[in-house]
Amino acid sequence: MEKTKVGGEAEEGGGQAQAPAKTRGPGRRLHGAVAHKLGTAILSGEYAPGDTLSGEVAFAEELEISRSAYREAVQVLTAKGLVESRPKAGTRVLPRNRWNLLDPDVLAWAFAGEPDIEFIRNLFELRSIVEPAAARLAAERRDKSDIKMMKEALAAMRRHTLATEAGRAADRDFHNAILRATHNDALMALTASIGAAVNWTTQFKQRARALPRNPIPDHARVYDAIAASDGEAASEAMRVLIDLALEDTRSSIQS
Amino acid sequence: MEKTKVGGEAEEGGGQAQAPAKTRGPGRRLHGAVAHKLGTAILSGEYAPGDTLSGEVAFAEELEISRSAYREAVQVLTAKGLVESRPKAGTRVLPRNRWNLLDPDVLAWAFAGEPDIEFIRNLFELRSIVEPAAARLAAERRDKSDIKMMKEALAAMRRHTLATEAGRAADRDFHNAILRATHNDALMALTASIGAAVNWTTQFKQRARALPRNPIPDHARVYDAIAASDGEAASEAMRVLIDLALEDTRSSIQS
DNA sequence: GTCTCCTTATTACTCCGACATATTACAGCG
DNA sequence: CGCTGTAATATGTCGGAGTAATAAGGAGAC
Numbered sequence: 001m002e003k004t005k006v007g008g009e010a011e012e013g014g015g016q017a018q019a020p021a022k023t024r025g026p027g028r029r030l031h032g033a034v035a036h037k038l039g040t041a042i043l044s045g046e047y048a049p050g051d052t053l054s055g056e057v058a059f060a061e062e063l064e065i066s067r068s069a070y071r072e073a074v075q076v077l078t079a080k081g082l083v084e085s086r087p088k089a090g091t092r093v094l095p096r097n098r099w100n101l102l103d104p105d106v107l108a109w110a111f112a113g114e115p116d117i118e119f120i121r122n123l124f125e126l127r128s129i130v131e132p133a134a135a136r137l138a139a140e141r142r143d144k145s146d147i148k149m150m151k152e153a154l155a156a157m158r159r160h161t162l163a164t165e166a167g168r169a170a171d172r173d174f175h176n177a178i179l180r181a182t183h184n185d186a187l188m189a190l191t192a193s194i195g196a197a198v199n200w201t202t203q204f205k206q207r208a209r210a211l212p213r214n215p216i217p218d219h220a221r222v223y224d225a226i227a228a229s230d231g232e233a234a235s236e237a238m239r240v241l242i243d244l245a246l247e248d249t250r251s252s253i254q255s
Numbered sequence: 256m257e258k259t260k261v262g263g264e265a266e267e268g269g270g271q272a273q274a275p276a277k278t279r280g281p282g283r284r285l286h287g288a289v290a291h292k293l294g295t296a297i298l299s300g301e302y303a304p305g306d307t308l309s310g311e312v313a314f315a316e317e318l319e320i321s322r323s324a325y326r327e328a329v330q331v332l333t334a335k336g337l338v339e340s341r342p343k344a345g346t347r348v349l350p351r352n353r354w355n356l357l358d359p360d361v362l363a364w365a366f367a368g369e370p371d372i373e374f375i376r377n378l379f380e381l382r383s384i385v386e387p388a389a390a391r392l393a394a395e396r397r398d399k400s401d402i403k404m405m406k407e408a409l410a411a412m413r414r415h416t417l418a419t420e421a422g423r424a425a426d427r428d429f430h431n432a433i434l435r436a437t438h439n440d441a442l443m444a445l446t447a448s449i450g451a452a453v454n455w456t457t458q459f460k461q462r463a464r465a466l467p468r469n470p471i472p473d474h475a476r477v478y479d480a481i482a483a484s485d486g487e488a489a490s491e492a493m494r495v496l497i498d499l500a501l502e503d504t505r506s507s508i509q510s
Numbered sequence: 511g512t513c514t515c516c517t518t519a520t521t522a523c524t525c526c527g528a529c530a531t532a533t534t535a536c537a538g539c540g
Numbered sequence: 541c542g543c544t545g546t547a548a549t550a551t552g553t554c555g556g557a558g559t560a561a562t563a564a565g566g567a568g569a570c
Contacts, residue, residue, distance in 0.1 A: 079334035343562040
């Protein structure tokens with residue numbers, strides 16, 4: 001492993017200019033950047049479960065940061081269940097079933113590099129379980145602000161297409177608005193996971209078909225059912241939406 | 256707020272004896288204990304969203320720990336989305352929708368003090384959405400080791416009753432085994448959440464009814480269906496199990 | 511009088527070096 | 541050959557010093 005710095009070039013000896021290369025210049029905190037680096041390394045399989053990291057002093061020196069910053073980064077990873085450190089034994093990567101895969105940061109790290117098809121399929125399955133039920137609850141409990149949020153997200157989807165990042169963000173917003181409309185904190189905590197699933201299925205759809213089917217009608221049906229407080233219809237419409245998404249991605253993801 | 260120490264008495268000046276009062280003497284790491292303390296304080300509402308904690312130096316001194324330990328504890332809370340700290344602004348508690356409520360530690364902190372009925376109801380709802388679907392998938396994908404795990408958990412449930420902690424642990428193990436049998440990492444990540452829901456519904460059942468209904472037959476039906484690879488029956492049996500649990504807890508939880 | 515820009519003060523962030531503690535591994539002993 | 545005690549090692553904790561970033565307040569221009 002070569003020594004790759006985390007922060008923008010620090011230039012220990014020479015000039016200062018360095019135009020921090022905003023890629024990672026101290027806009028984010030240093031330990032956050034290190035956590036990101038280590039997190040992606042672990043999620044990408046660079047460090048396998050059971051592997052033990054180099055000692056604190058060695059690793060901190062290799063990253064050219066202080067031991068404090070390194071330790072704080074490791075605490076973050078520990079908090080997310082990725083690693084565990086004990087005196088004398090060192091810091092080792094935990095088995096995958098201990099990882100908090102639904103943690104927003106962990107999800108981001110998982111998709112930082114090349115995405116794992118199998119994991120995306122798992123997320124999609126979670127989505128197909130949760131979202132229809134969420135749509136039903138949303139139809140029963142939504143208030144005006146929920147409707148407003150969904151309406152705006154739908155409008156944004158129409159304006160931009162799913163080909164743009166803004167459009168995909170609107171797509172995520174729409175699905176998040178549904179989760180929020182359930183007024184269930186535990187379900188809302190799944191926004192990151194569902195969002196990731198939505199995002200990547202869309203990504204694959206774009207990749208697979210040159211001229212994708214227009215997704216607006218499907219979403220509009222869900223919106224109408226929720227606005228009409230028709231739980232059964234909302235659940236069914238969401239089920240259809242997901243089935244169609246599955247259809248479109250089947251070639252890439254072969255469920 | 257009076258100054259409550261986290262670690263066992265440190266006795267800066269005087270004698271050393273101190274018999275660490277194993278309540279929290281350095282068996283757990285210090286920053287872990289501090290994180291636990293702050294986490295429960297936030298989850299219990301002692302610090303409301305938007306509140307800003309005292310500065311690092313002040314708070315660390317109040318807890319009688321070093322700033323390093325305090326900072327590492329805060330990093331843990333930050334990693335779980337409970338707080339956010341910025342220079343000059345201090346460390347403030349984030350709004351509830353930013354919390355990773357499905358994180359195992361956060362769940363533990365949420366139930367450390369008096370449990371929030373509303374949140375338990377939310378978790379129960381999540382459970383009623385996920386578990387039937389999980390049972391169906393488990394029936395389709397389970398292998399021998401999955402069956403074995405479920406069988407052992409069921410046997411343990413029979414031996415101890417749900418009145419004992421061992422029995423409740425076996426109950427959790429049974430439900431966890433079903434999630435594992437789905438062979439879906441994203442669903443497995445819900446073990447902590449589902450487990451908490453299972454645990455607390457059982458707790459409430461015990462509290463409400465002097466002579467609770469025997470829960471074994473319900474679980475056995477789920478087990479049989481999964482062992483028989485009958486997805487539809489497994490889903491239905493799980494639905495019934497949850498409905499009965501809901502019935503038993505309705506008086507306490509009034510869903 | 512209102513707005514923008516800049517200065518300033520506060521706070522978190524980073525670094526350093528030392529000591530304490532826990533745990534593993536080895537060696538000596540029964 | 542198994543057990544026990546000892547020593548080595550890596551993490552954990554500590555205290556202080558200096559840096560960097562941000563929010564708030566003040567000066568200036570329109």
